[in-house]
Every structure is written in structure tokens, then in C-alpha cells.
Amino acid sequence: MGRPKQFDEEAAVAQAMEVFWTKGYAGSSPAELAEAAGIGKGSLYHAFGSKRELFGRALSRYDRAGAEFTEEFLAGPGTAKECIRAYLRTLVDADLDAPVRRGCLAVNTALELGGRDPEATAAVRRSVERSADLLAARIERGKLAGDVPASVDAAAQAHFLMVTVAGLRVAARTFDRETLHAAIDTAVAPL
Amino acid sequence: MGRPKQFDEEAAVAQAMEVFWTKGYAGSSPAELAEAAGIGKGSLYHAFGSKRELFGRALSRYDRAGAEFTEEFLAGPGTAKECIRAYLRTLVDADLDAPVRRGCLAVNTALELGGRDPEATAAVRRSVERSADLLAARIERGKLAGDVPASVDAAAQAHFLMVTVAGLRVAARTFDRETLHAAIDTAVAPL
């Protein structure tokens, strides 16, 4: 009973995610977040409690969507090297082609909140670990298929690639496509 | 003539640099900056014009100090691989051992201001390019000395390493030493 919600909570989180992604946590004001969601500030606080909680929801949503994307992409055709190279290029190209250079919400969060906000730090860590697992599994499959040298340590390589991803998404703020693509090729060379 | 300055401008910039480094650009208030420098807010604005200009000075100082450090370090003994591996470990260990996880001012700036602030973006880019040149030179020396395979493209490898450095400094916010050291070993393996 009571008055029914006039807006879709998940849609509001999705809009908030876009704002946080583009402007950062501190850089996003409640007023902006409410406007992006198409609701009043009061409704926003009523529904989510605080800016920080809303951010938690947004980050979680980002994480889920990212993991889904990674999973689908790595299930694609080609050798492990081809597949992972294409994956990295897709990420970098998306950054470069976006109207605003916003990078990756998880990386941005690691830098803005990492160390200061335990919950955010843990969330980012979980997110990265999950992606690393997916990459490691793909590399392992490559080893079984014979297109990846047996000498490669899948888990170590996966963690290394996650570090590379973070670096690429930072570099995408300041560098050109050519340099970034070359860096990707160097990174996947051992596979 | 006129009343002489009661404080060392460079020392004030150095203090400001520490604050910006630790708290980010947006996160550093004029009050904090002035207090760290041991002067009144008025003096700060009198001497530096604006928060943004002070930040420019701080970033420039950071850049100079970093380049100096890199130069000295890469002049050290050992093969190129040993030398660069030690360099990366030193950076990561410094991050991990610091009382607060503040990473690298240049990387932080790339993420906070990259794309939005053209001057800051250009400054970061120049800074990275300079370090990449130093690394490339070291690799080239390694090739001459015979400890780096002739097949290695020094410039490409150097840019790749700079991407890795950025990634490591992001990862240092959330990951443990062991993982990071392993990632470094993987990164320098081709050398």
C-alpha cells in the first residue's frame, strides 16, 4: 500500500552510474544525480539513503555488467592471444571513442577511493579478481588447445594482464590510439 | 624594496605537492594547503594566484624530482632487465610502504584531470614521454651490451613499460605486494 514508486530504481542507479563514471565520486553532486535520474533530490535520498550508498549500487551494477561483457567476449572464437588482444583493444577503443574520456569506473574508483574507503577498495578488488579468473580460465583453455605455450603461468599472466588493463585505461586519458595498440601487442606477446 | 617574503616559495610548493599527492586536486582545500605551507590563506593567494596555479607548480616539481630519480636509478649497475625490474619494484614498494596509499601524482592527475584540463593533460603526457625516453635509452644500452635480445623494439617496450607502471600504481591501491611483484616479473620477462 501507500503511494507506488513513480520511477524505476534500477534505471536511476544506471543513470547515477553514468554520472559517477564521468565525473567521479566527489565530482558528482546530489543535484546532478537526481536530475540525471529524472527525480527530485528528496526522492533520491528517500530511495538510496546517501550519496555513498547510491555509489555502492552504481559500482555494483558496473561490476556486474563488466563481468558479463568480459565473459561473453572471452567465449568468442580465435586463439587465446587473438581473443585477449581483441578484448583489450575493444576496451581501449571504447575509451578513446567515447565523447568524454571517462575510462573505467572501477579503475577510477580504485584511485579516488582506494585506501581511503575500505568498502570501495574491497569491491574493486573483488571485481578485478573476478576478471582475472576469467582471463586465467581463457589462457588455460588456450594451453589445452595448444595455442598457448605450456610454460605460461595462467594465473600470473592473468594478474599481469589486469595490471595492464588498469594502465591502459589510465593511459587512455592522455595517449593516442597507436601507442596504446602497440602496448597491447607487447603485452600479449608472451601468449 | 617592500616587505621581504617571510617564507620560502619553493618549500611551500613542496608542501603543497605533498597535500595534492595525498588528497588529490579537488580534495585539497586552500585552508589545508596554506596550513601545510605554514602561511595564511591570503599569502598563498598572493604568492600563487590560484589553487590551480599552485597545483601546476606542484606537478612540475613532482615531475622534475621523478625524472631525476629515474635517471639516477637507471644509471645503476646490472643488466637492463635487472635494472628496470629493480626500478619497478622500488616504485611499487614505496607505494606499499607509505603510511598512506597515495600512488603517483602524475597517474592520479591523469585520472582526475586527464581530458578535462588540457594543461594538466599535456603536463602528464610530457612527463610520461620523458620517462619513456629514459627507459628506451636504457634498453638500447642493454642491446649494445648484449644482455637484451636484438629483436626487442626499445621504444615500444618503453611505452609498454610506462603503461605497466601506471597499472602498477593503480593496483598498488588495492593489491598485495606478492601479486604486484609477480606482475613486475612478468612485465620485464621479454627483456
Add this chain to the structure above:
DNA sequence: CGAATATTTGACCTCCAGTTCAAGAAAATT
């Protein structure tokens, strides 16, 4: 219908960021 419950909203509050300023203080100049 009237009560009870839940949502929506903009006005409102407090606090602090970023900056300016007027007044005072310390030197050089005459």
C-alpha cells in the same frame, strides 16, 4: 469515504570551498 501508508518535491539548513580585501607590518628610498 476516511484512515493509514508510502512516495515526491522544492524549500531550507548548515557547512565549507575558493577567493577577495582592507588593514597592518616590514623593508627600501628620499
Add this chain to the structure above:
DNA sequence: AATTTTCTTGAACTGGAGGTCAAATATTCG
């Protein structure tokens, strides 16, 4: 010593962030 110049400072200003609230609105239940 009076003047000029430069530096120093905290008070004061403006604007906006983050959050709360009372009143208005929409629905279900008795």
C-alpha cells in the same frame, strides 16, 4: 621620519555541496 612598496593576515563574501523536512500526492484497506 615620511613615503612608497611589498608582504601578511584573518575576516568576510559567494556559491554550492550534502542532507533534512513538512507539506502535498497517490495508493490500499476497512
